[in-house]
Amino acid sequence: MFISYRRADSAAASRWLYDSIRRTFGPDSVFMDTEAIRVSAQWPKAIEHGLRQATHLVAVIGPHWLRVTDDYGRRRIDREDDWVRNEIAHALAERKHVLPIILAPNGMPRKEALPEAIQKLAHVQPFELRSERWETDLNLLLGELENQGFRRAKANAIRYPRPQVTITEIPRKELTSILRTLAGWTEVVSPLPGHEPMQRTELCKSFEFASFPQAIEFMREVSESVVKTQHHPRWQNVWRTVTVWLSTWDIGHKPSQLDVDLAREMEGVYRKYKVAGEGKIKARGNTRKRA
Numbered sequence: 001m002f003i004s005y006r007r008a009d010s011a012a013a014s015r016w017l018y019d020s021i022r023r024t025f026g027p028d029s030v031f032m033d034t035e036a037i038r039v040s041a042q043w044p045k046a047i048e049h050g051l052r053q054a055t056h057l058v059a060v061i062g063p064h065w066l067r068v069t070d071d072y073g074r075r076r077i078d079r080e081d082d083w084v085r086n087e088i089a090h091a092l093a094e095r096k097h098v099l100p101i102i103l104a105p106n107g108m109p110r111k112e113a114l115p116e117a118i119q120k121l122a123h124v125q126p127f128e129l130r131s132e133r134w135e136t137d138l139n140l141l142l143g144e145l146e147n148q149g150f151r152r153a154k155a156n157a158i159r160y161p162r163p164q165v166t167i168t169e170i171p172r173k174e175l176t177s178i179l180r181t182l183a184g185w186t187e188v189v190s191p192l193p194g195h196e197p198m199q200r201t202e203l204c205k206s207f208e209f210a211s212f213p214q215a216i217e218f219m220r221e222v223s224e225s226v227v228k229t230q231h232h233p234r235w236q237n238v239w240r241t242v243t244v245w246l247s248t249w250d251i252g253h254k255p256s257q258l259d260v261d262l263a264r265e266m267e268g269v270y271r272k273y274k275v276a277g278e279g280k281i282k283a284r285g286n287t288r289k290r291a
Contacts, residue, residue, distance in 0.1 A: 001021060001029060001030045001031065001054060001055070001056040001057070001058060001145075001150075002030075002031045002050050002051055002053075002054035002056070002057045002058070002087070002091070003017065003018055003030065003031065003032045003058050003060065004057055004058065004059045004060065004084055004087040004088060004091075005059075005060040005062075005084070006060075006062070006064070006065055006068050006076075006084055008064065008068050009060075009061075009062040009063070009064040009065045009068055010060045010061070010062035010065070010103055013060060013062065013103055013129070014032065014060045015032070015034070017058070017060065017101070017129075017138075018030055018032040020138055020142065020196075020197050021142070021145070023153075023196045023197065024142050024150075024152055024153070024196055024197065025145070025150045025151065025152060025153060026153035029150060029153075031050035031053070031054060033046070033047060033050075047083065047087070051087060051090050051091070054091075054096065055096060055097060055149075056096060056097040056098075056099060056145075056148070057087065057088065057091035057096055057097070057098050057099070058099050058101055059084075059087075059088055059098065059099070059100045059101065059121065060101045060103065061100055061101065061102050061103065061104060061108070061109065061126075062103040062104055063103065063104040063105070063106070065077075065084075065104065065109070066109055066113060077114070077115060077118075078115050080117075085115060085117060085118055088118045088121055089117045089118050092118065092120050092121065097148060098121065098124050099124070099126075099127060100121060100124055100126035100127070101126070101127055101128075101129055101141075102126045102127065102128045102129070103129055103131075107126075107128075108122065108126045109121075109122060110122060111123075127140075127141055127144070129141070135197065135199065138197060139197070139198055142197070152194065152195070167248065167250070167251065167256045167257060167258060168251065168256065169248075169251050169252075169254040169255065169256060170254075170255050170256060170257065170260070175187065175255055178260055179203075182203075182205075182260075182263055182264070182267070183267075184205045184206075185203050185204065185205045185263055186203070186204055186205070187201060187202070187203060187204075187255070188201070188202050188203075188204045188245070189201050189202075190202070192253060198253075199253075200247055200253030200254075201247060201253065201254050201255060202234070202245040202246055202247040202253070202255070202259075203245070203246040203247070203255050203259050203260075203263055204243070204244065204245050204246075205243070205244055205263070205266075206241055206242070206243045206244075207241065207242045207243075207244070207266070207270050207273075208240060208241050209240045209241070209242070209273055210240070210273070211240060212239055212240055214240070214273050215237055215239070215240055215241065215242050216237065217273075218242060218269060218270060218273055219235070219237065219242060221269050222265065222266055222269055225262065225265050226262070229258070229261075229262070231248070231258045231259075231261075231262055233245065233246050233262060234246070234247075244263075244266065246259035246262055246263055247259060
């Protein structure tokens with residue numbers, strides 16, 4: 001994929017888009033001039049090579065895309081030596097997949113506003129990336145690229161169960177209220193491995209134990225409830241600590257009532273270990289005092 005953009009119009013958004021495509025489909029899936037052209041390389045030849053190699057061209061159209069001018073006040077898009085114009089003209093002439101990405105609120109440029117060489121661009125269905133819904137729109141765009149043949153880079157793909165529930169995500173205000181009743185539990189957001197830049201939202205807590213065997217026994221006891229409910233946690237054991245992340249995969253890796261119920265179940269199981277651990281600590285303290 002070749003990203004065509006104007007630095008004076010959409011440099012930051014284009015770089016963000018480049019990074020997202022690169023993380024999702026791999027480093028060889030996308031070309032962007034500031035990233036692909038090394039020091040001492042011949043810039044025009046590198047651009048031409050990137051265009052020839054690409055099967056898709058993304059034209060990032062921001063609010064000033066048409067109005068950027070040269071030193072004489074002329075629209076750059078009207079100049080025959082304008083790189084953006086020529087990149088798009090080449091892609092249209094070679095019948096490559098051209099995808100206009102609209103950042104501007106005024107939408108796709110009209111045909112009469114474009115030079116004749118690229119007026120066909122006005123007939124291509126654009127895709128809008130809205131700043132207030134960037135993550136949602138970006139995920140839709142990456143899904144569309146996947147439909148067009150791009151393959152996600154999955155070095156360590158995680159296999160999740162097929163959706164089997166009809167439960168819904170807990171509303172934000174309700175979740176905030178619930179977390180006040182679950183001591184030590186917090187809401188965390190992180191990238192979804194193998195599906196970047198999609199994100200997951202989880203309830204998280206770290207449980208500490210007096211010994212490693214206690215930590216393992218805690219996990220074994222909780223596993224009995226997990227097997228009964230068929231709702232599985234993501235967790236990690238490091239010596240005397242068990243860190244748990246809870247979310248419902250079936251609804252897009254968001255917290256549901258299933259996660260709240262499992263968190264409360266864990267708290268009930270952990271309570272006896274916590275009391276036992278505190279008792280041992282107190283006994284050791286009394287011994288040192290007598291000494």
